[in-house]
Amino acid sequence: MTTHIFIDGGVGTTGLEIRERLAGRPELTLLTLDEKDRKDSRARRDALNDADIVILCLPDDAAREAVALIDNGRTRVIDASTAHRVADGWTYGFPELEPGHREKLAQSRFVANPGCWPTGFLALVRPLTLAGLLPRDWPVAMSGASGYSGGGKSMIAEFEGAEGAPTAFRAYGLDLAHKHIPEMTRYSGLAHPPIFAPAVANVHRGMVAEVPLQLRAMPGRPSVAAMHAALTAAYAGSPIVTVVPLAESAAMTHLRVEHVGATDRLTLFVFGNEESGQVRLAAALDNLGKGAAGAAVQNLNILAGLPETSGLRL
Ligand SMILES: NC(=O)C1=CN([C@@H]2O[C@H](COP(=O)(O)OP(=O)(O)OC[C@H]3O[C@@H](n4cnc5c(N)ncnc54)[C@H](OP(=O)(O)O)[C@@H]3O)[C@@H](O)[C@H]2O)C=CC1
Numbered sequence: 001m002t003t004h005i006f007i008d009g010g011v012g013t014t015g016l017e018i019r020e021r022l023a024g025r026p027e028l029t030l031l032t033l034d035e036k037d038r039k040d041s042r043a044r045r046d047a048l049n050d051a052d053i054v055i056l057c058l059p060d061d062a063a064r065e066a067v068a069l070i071d072n073g074r075t076r077v078i079d080a081s082t083a084h085r086v087a088d089g090w091t092y093g094f095p096e097l098e099p100g101h102r103e104k105l106a107q108s109r110f111v112a113n114p115g116c117w118p119t120g121f122l123a124l125v126r127p128l129t130l131a132g133l134l135p136r137d138w139p140v141a142m143s144g145a146s147g148y149s150g151g152g153k154s155m156i157a158e159f160e161g162a163e164g165a166p167t168a169f170r171a172y173g174l175d176l177a178h179k180h181i182p183e184m185t186r187y188s189g190l191a192h193p194p195i196f197a198p199a200v201a202n203v204h205r206g207m208v209a210e211v212p213l214q215l216r217a218m219p220g221r222p223s224v225a226a227m228h229a230a231l232t233a234a235y236a237g238s239p240i241v242t243v244v245p246l247a248e249s250a251a252m253t254h255l256r257v258e259h260v261g262a263t264d265r266l267t268l269f270v271f272g273n274e275e276s277g278q279v280r281l282a283a284a285l286d287n288l289g290k291g292a293a294g295a296a297v298q299n300l301n302i303l304a305g306l307p308e309t310s311g312l313r314l
């Protein structure tokens with residue numbers, strides 16, 4: 001039996017990455033639309049309703065429209081946009097979020113794929129709030145740098161245009177109201193929104209995100225080793241998320257935005273100083289990999305009851 005898949009927005013940045021990961025998988029049949037039909041509502045309605053699972057790789061408004069075009073009670077949806085990440089009736093598509101979440105996802109009809117930044121943030125923070133090491137009301141911040149493909153076709157055109165890249169490094173989110181903050185707050189278990197200080201770098205893909213913590217000011221002054229142990233336990237056995245051993249991260253002098261390359265891996269680090277009671281938790285991923293297409297394909301596998309890492313680049 002084959003599962004019919006339709007990617008709405010299949011020729012955009014994320015859509016193309018997903019298509020590459022689905023190629024050559026006989027258990028899946030990809031429904032596609034011609035170039036002239038790919039934005040035609042009638043053609044999209046047919047494809048959306050014919051598919052068993054659709055993956056939306058669209059701007060938010062078009063993603064909402066696509067969901068409204070589904071008029072059967074059967075087609076399952078994985079939405080890569082921001083439109084439904086904190087919406088009622090949708091399950092957040094981060095299988096590693098907490099024990100039991102993967103099983104909840106497997107039963108879901110509507111799945112919202114996480115944003116690339118929240119993927120790194122939640123991977124670092126959620127195990128710590130669950131373990132009681134990070135108080136729910138602690139003031140948390142995250143900074144980081146992303147490849148410019150995170151901004152889709154328009155930002156790629158901006159950085160790869162004839163006039164050359166506009167900058168080497170550009171901080172943004174200066175209004176402290178980045179669109180990822182609601183999902184970062186809701187699924188981390190934190191009581192207050194984190195301060196989020198993102199930047200885009202002149203590199204096509206890749207991402208490093210950092211959460212610094214003053215352990216010495218926290219209740220019980222948790223150790224760097226305790227933070228590391230909680231993260232290591234949370235992802236034990238994961239084929240996708242790796243926590244780098246403390247001895248290995250202690251020997252590192254730098255962490256490059258290209259650390260995981262063009263893969264679907266998510267690699268976590270605990271850079272700490274027990275004496276000063278300070279830690280820099282860091283996540284390295286590909287914004288187009290585990291930050292988008294890799295996560296969508298992982299969720300598709302879970303929904304279809306297929307091996308979770310099929311088609312992933314690990
Ligand atoms: N890039 C990234 O790293 C990540 C992206 N996402 C999210 O994934 C979604 C897609 O992003 P991305 O691939 O980067 O964006 P792109 O701009 O690269 O691609 C979007 C695609 O959607 C098409 N499209 C727009 N409106 C419609 C419509 N009404 N009907 C059919 N197709 C339409 C566009 O067509 P056209 O080619 O004609 O413009 C384009 O091909 C967004 O919601 C984004 O926020 C999520 C995580 C990470």
Ligand SMILES: CC(=O)N[C@@H](CCC(=O)OP(=O)(O)O)C(=O)O
Nearest residue numbers: 081082115116117146150151200
């Ligand atoms: C570099 C850059 O601009 N990145 C995008 C996020 C990319 C992403 O995660 O996508 P969603 O739009 O699906 O949330 C941003 O910060 O808005």
